[in-house]
Every structure is written in structure tokens, then in C-alpha cells.
Amino acid sequence: MNNIFQKISEWYKRFRKWQLTPAEVPPLSQQQVVCLNCDESYEGSYCPRCGQPAKTARFNFKTTLRNALDVWGMGSRSMLRALIHLTLRPGYMIADYLRGHRQPYFPPFKTLFILTATAILMANVLPMEKPVEKPAKEELEESMNTNNLEDDTQAKFGKALLRFTDALENMSKTEKPLYLLIMQSFFTIGMYCFFRNSPAMGQLTITEQFYGQVLIANQLQFFSIIYLLCTFEVSYDDFALPLEMIAAVGFIDVYQLYGFNWWKTLLRLTGVVVVSYMMMFMLYLGGSAFFFFIDKIPLLH
């Protein structure tokens, strides 16, 4: 029994060490290479003159397959590595990425587009259960009918809100990656308010925060795909995961990334949620006001 405990604790120690260490960099190649592009002769993994990788070879079946898979981010190991690291050491990986360990991982924006496309493809192709909930627009319409708004201005503003909600819903269906990026930017503002100074990361700019948010979105979209495969339930929300799961994943990410203790992380995250939802409320208010006022311009009718 003692033996098993010891083994588990040793395994855990090794896992923790792996979690806290940035991805391994392959050793410098000692091979003499002649660049196929510029004829420069050199030692190393990349041509020092034009940057073409040393492994670039004449086309054959293997390189062709890799080029085709590269479009989907699967030709090199970097996409798979990014997803594994985002699963097992998400906050630490994001910290590495922000500090400058970029080369080992597939670029986060491309990853978000590819994963989102995959999730949508799966939802359309696989025989999945469609959600029974009513879209937000119908719910709004119904509540407006029952509340019978007597005030004309109020009714018009309600209609403007409806049009804006509609526009946003359309965007979330047709331009999902862009929509997700816009939603992430609201959380970025919240994160910037509460996490721009932290024990593990020191001072972070709002741009760095945004990259962190995009990487978290990658992780959530990857988990959504796994969740879709397990449950076969289509969701029209930002991610297919239940809200509690998103909260738990976000908490672990932020805890690992910024190095605050559990309580401080929880308190600050609560602040982030409040600020982000306030920003989204402003977005709805601003969007509705926009539709409300363009309705008032007579030229547009």
C-alpha cells in the first residue's frame, strides 16, 4: 500500500514539474544543409539568409500530405501540442506564451478559426439533438407582446433592441469566430481591471490580456468539441459546454496563470464577471440606441 502511495506521489511530482516547465526545444541541428531557395550552405534548422526550414524537401507523398494537413493545423505537431498543453497545464502554457515561448505552439487566432469551424461542421454533419429552447429573439418578442407597451418611444426602443439582438444572433451563426473574438474582448476589459498586476505575470498590457483570453477561448472550444462528441447535443451558445464547466475551466486557467491564491482568484474573477456583463449591457444599450436613431432619420425610409 505504501508503495502505491509513493508511486503516485512520485508520478504527481513529475507531472507538476512538467506542468511548470515550458515546452522542450529540440537541440540545434549539426547537419550541413544547402538551402533549396537561395543556395546558402549552413548548419542548423533554418536558413540564416531566407528563413526557409532546413527540412524543406522536394515534393513527395509525405510532404504533400503534410502541406495539405498544415492548412488545418495538423501537419506539424504544434496544434496537437498546443491542445494537449491547454488541457493539462492551461494557465502555465498561456503564461509561457505571453512571456515569448511562441514557436512550440500553433498560432491562437488560427486555432480558434479551425476549432470553431470543426465544431460547426460536427454540429451540421453528425446526427445531433437540436436544442428545444427558444431563441432569445422569440422570447423577447413574446414578452413585449404581453407587456403591451403603451408608450410609443418605449415600443420603438424595444423594437430597436430586438433588431440589435437579431443582428448579434445572426453574427454568432454566420461569423462565429469573429463573434467569439468580440465576446473575448469584453472579458479582456474585465480581466484588465482585476489582473493587470499579478504575482506570476507582473504587469500585463491589455493586448497581452487579449491573447490570454483568445487562448482560453481555444481551450473552451476544444473542450466543446469533446463535449459535443460525448453528448451529441447541439448548442447555439458561445461554447457547447455547460456554464458551470466554463466557470471551473476559467478558474483553473486564471489560478495557474496569475499566481494569486484560491480566494483572491475567486474574488477577482467575480469582479471580472461583473465588469464584463456591465460592458455587454452597454453594448446592447449602444446597439439598440443605434438602431433606434437610424429609424428616426427620415432619409433612410
Ligand SMILES: [Zn+2]
Ligand atoms: Zn535560404
